[in-house]
Amino acid sequence: MVEREKAKDMNRAKIRAAAETIIRTEGMEKLTMRRLADVAGVSLRTPYNLFGSKTEVLIALLDGAQFDPFQNSPARENLPALAALMGALDHAEATFEEDEAYFRVVFREIMISDPIEAQATAVDGVLAIGQAFAIQALNSGELKDGTDAKELGRHLGIQLTAILGMWATGFFSNKESMRQTRRGWAGVLLNHCTDTSRPLIEAMYRATTSAEEPAP
Amino acid sequence: MVEREKAKDMNRAKIRAAAETIIRTEGMEKLTMRRLADVAGVSLRTPYNLFGSKTEVLIALLDGAQFDPFQNSPARENLPALAALMGALDHAEATFEEDEAYFRVVFREIMISDPIEAQATAVDGVLAIGQAFAIQALNSGELKDGTDAKELGRHLGIQLTAILGMWATGFFSNKESMRQTRRGWAGVLLNHCTDTSRPLIEAMYRATTSAEEPAP
DNA sequence: AAAAAGATTGACACATGTTATAATTTTGAA
DNA sequence: TTCAAAATTATAACATGTGTCAATCTTTTT
Numbered sequence: 242m243v244e245r246e247k248a249k250d251m252n253r254a255k256i257r258a259a260a261e262t263i264i265r266t267e268g269m270e271k272l273t274m275r276r277l278a279d280v281a282g283v284s285l286r287t288p289y290n291l292f293g294s295k296t297e298v299l300i301a302l303l304d305g306a307q308f309d310p311f312q313n314s315p316a317r318e319n320l321p322a323l324a325a326l327m328g329a330l331d332h333a334e335a336t337f338e339e340d341e342a343y344f345r346v347v348f349r350e351i352m353i354s355d356p357i358e359a360q361a362t363a364v365d366g367v368l369a370i371g372q373a374f375a376i377q378a379l380n381s382g383e384l385k386d387g388t389d390a391k392e393l394g395r396h397l398g399i400q401l402t403a404i405l406g407m408w409a410t411g412f413f414s415n416k417e418s419m420r421q422t423r424r425g426w427a428g429v430l431l432n433h434c435t436d437t438s439r440p441l442i443e444a445m446y447r448a449t450t451s452a453e454e455p456a457p
Numbered sequence: 458m459v460e461r462e463k464a465k466d467m468n469r470a471k472i473r474a475a476a477e478t479i480i481r482t483e484g485m486e487k488l489t490m491r492r493l494a495d496v497a498g499v500s501l502r503t504p505y506n507l508f509g510s511k512t513e514v515l516i517a518l519l520d521g522a523q524f525d526p527f528q529n530s531p532a533r534e535n536l537p538a539l540a541a542l543m544g545a546l547d548h549a550e551a552t553f554e555e556d557e558a559y560f561r562v563v564f565r566e567i568m569i570s571d572p573i574e575a576q577a578t579a580v581d582g583v584l585a586i587g588q589a590f591a592i593q594a595l596n597s598g599e600l601k602d603g604t605d606a607k608e609l610g611r612h613l614g615i616q617l618t619a620i621l622g623m624w625a626t627g628f629f630s631n632k633e634s635m636r637q638t639r640r641g642w643a644g645v646l647l648n649h650c651t652d653t654s655r656p657l658i659e660a661m662y663r664a665t666t667s668a669e670e671p672a673p
Numbered sequence: 674a675a676a677a678a679g680a681t682t683g684a685c686a687c688a689t690g691t692t693a694t695a696a697t698t699t700t701g702a703a
Numbered sequence: 704t705t706c707a708a709a710a711t712t713a714t715a716a717c718a719t720g721t722g723t724c725a726a727t728c729t730t731t732t733t
Contacts, residue, residue, distance in 0.1 A: 245679070245730060252681090273719060284682045286722095295720065349572075356568055357626045364628070389666075396641060403619030410573045412580070425612060428648050432662075446648075450605075461700060461709070468711090490690060500712045502692090511690065570690095 253291050256281045257305055260298055261343075269346045296354040300362075302347050306340075322378035323441050326426070329370065334419045341415045349409040363405050364398050371397035383438040384430075393433060400425040424449035469507050472497045473521055476514055477559075485562045512570045518563050522556075538594035539657050542642070545586065550635045557631045565625040579621050580614050587613035599654040600646075609649060616641040640665035 259281035263272045274295055278285045292298045337344065352359045372394030378384045384393075401422055408418040427446035434442045475497035479488045490511055494501045508514045553560065568575040588610030594600045600609075617638055624634040643662035650658050 248729080249680080274721080275719080286683085287681065289721070290680070352572055353569070356572060356622070360622060360626055360628070364623070392666075395637075396644070399616065399619045399623070399637065399641065402622070403615045406572070406576060406618070406622065407580070407615070410576055412576070421611075421615065425615065428612070429644055432644050432647055450608075464699080465710080489688080491688095502713090503711065505691070506710075 249291060252281075252283055252287060253301070256283065256288050256291065256298065257301055260302055264302075264346060265343060269350055272350075296351060296358065299347055299351050299354075300358070303344070303351070306344070321383065322374050322381055323383050323438055325377070326374050327441075327445065330419060330423055330426075334415070337415050337419075345409060345411075348405070352406065352409055360402060363402050367398040367401045368394050371395070378438075382435060384433045385435055388433045393429070396429050397426055400429070420449050465507060468497075468499055468503060469517070472499065472504050472507065472514060473517055476518055480562060481559060485566055488566075512567060512574065515563055515567050515570075516574070519560070519567070522560070538590050538597055538599050539654055541593070542590050543657075543661065546635060546639055546642075550631075553631050553635075561625060561627075564621070568622065568625055576618060576622075579618050583614040583617045584610050587611070594654075598651060600649045601651055604649045609645070612645050613642055616645070636665050 256277065259277055260272060263276060263280055274288060275285055277288060277298070281288070288295075288298055292301060348359070372390050374397075375384065375388065375390035375393040379386075379388055379390060404413060404418050404421050404425070407413045408415065413421060423445055427442050427449065430442045431439075431446060472493065475493055476488060479492060479496055490504060491501055493504060493514070497504070504511075504514055508517060564575070588606050590613075591600065591604065591606035591609040595602075595604055595606060620629060620634050620637050620641070623629045624631065629637060639661055643658050643665065646658045647655075647662060
């Protein structure tokens with residue numbers, strides 16, 4: 242049973258490609274299941290068979306594009322924790338920049354159709370990296386002894402979730418989102434840093450003080 | 458032309474009441490426009506005439522219930538800024554507590570149907586009070602000179618927005634939401650407080666360290 | 674090659690938010 | 704009181720996500 246799976250994968254690919262084409266050339270409003278099936282050259286039923294729902298098609302779009310900016314970031318490598326975190330933010334900024342408008346509408350659409358899923362995904366991902374970071378940083382003496390890694394990770398996650406949401410709805414630009422994230426995270430970390438890590442964090446904090454007005 | 462407006466107001470009230478009844482007794486899934494019109498004793502068209510859309514009916518529900526926990530809070534009175542802020546949080550906690558489940562489903566439904574509106578409402582309200590607080594606190598020497606009130610208000614708003622969203626989706630309980638808010642806000646304020654205000658903020662921060670696990 | 678299993682298709686259906694249209698009722702002005 | 708304006712109603716319709724189900728095509732197994 243390998244031909245069967247290959248055929249299904251090809252259909253999945255066709256559907257993903259069709260979805261992306263429609264979104265890019267006609268806009269998200271035109272992405273209906275009927276039109277999607279049409280452009281992909283499959284029946285209306287097939288996207289449901291292969292993805293389950295419209296929302297899951299959209300999620301597959303982000304997965305396929307490796308949307309998660311932290312997935313392949315330097316944070317996964319063995320840098321000192323703080324440097325890794327800053328690298329992850331740089332990486333995220335670059336990833337977003339590449340194709341901001343497209344990611345934005347897709348992410349927004351997912352939020353509209355199922356905010357629980359979108360939120361859970363965003364929070365879980367960020368919680369994971371935030372907590373990994375905190376543990377790593379604790380071990381390397383970059384955070385005060387007794388810092389609650391879980392709690393710290395959750396705080397970082399809360400902030401990023403909100404900022405992602407505001408980015409998706411157009412409240413923050415791409416750049417401003419990253420600035421807000423850096424500033425918010427630095428602010429939190431200022432309360433947990435040690436003398437050795439303080440200068441870096443303070444620099445990060447100070448580097449984000451030039452405010453940009455949110456979009457009207 | 459006063460009878461006309463009175464009649465419209467009565468219809469609006471009937472519709473709001475019907476919506477609340479349906480949500481409370483049958484659940485949000487049963488709140489369809491057709492059923493709403495039925496229970497309210499009006500035609501299907503009338504809610505659209507009087508509110509514009511289903512989402513706006515739900516927003517009217519929150520408005521009518523004075524859902525905004527900061528609207529009538531002690532923060533509006535002439536207390537020292539920090540005390541006012543803490544009073545506002547206590548007040549918010551009480552307001553939420555009163556009828557948590559109902560508010561939660563209504564707020565959540567608004568987020569699902571129009572997260573921009575919901576977010577704008579939440580952010581704007583909190584930005585306003587956050588910035589008012591910051592100005593007040595600056596003037597009374599509770600914040601470091603040179604603190605950017607706008608920026609500070611925005612930061613507080615970002616955090617509360619995220620927490621509200623997580624509360625709506627059931628990620629945080631009522632109590633945990635408030636704890637996270639207090640802790641997040643105190644964390645931010647720690648970076649801006651003066652020697653006089655530091656003890657209060659540190660107390661607020663320390664009082665929120667007993668973590669509760671988020672709902673699964 | 675034939676039968677069985679699995680996936681796709683097509684046509685239809687349903688629920689829901691929303692809109693259109695024409696008829697009817699209600700209100701305010703003449 | 705009469706009449707024009709405004710609001711409401713009844714009814715139908717539309718678009719869309721999603722489900723049903725039998726028929727058909729494709730792959731796997733025998």
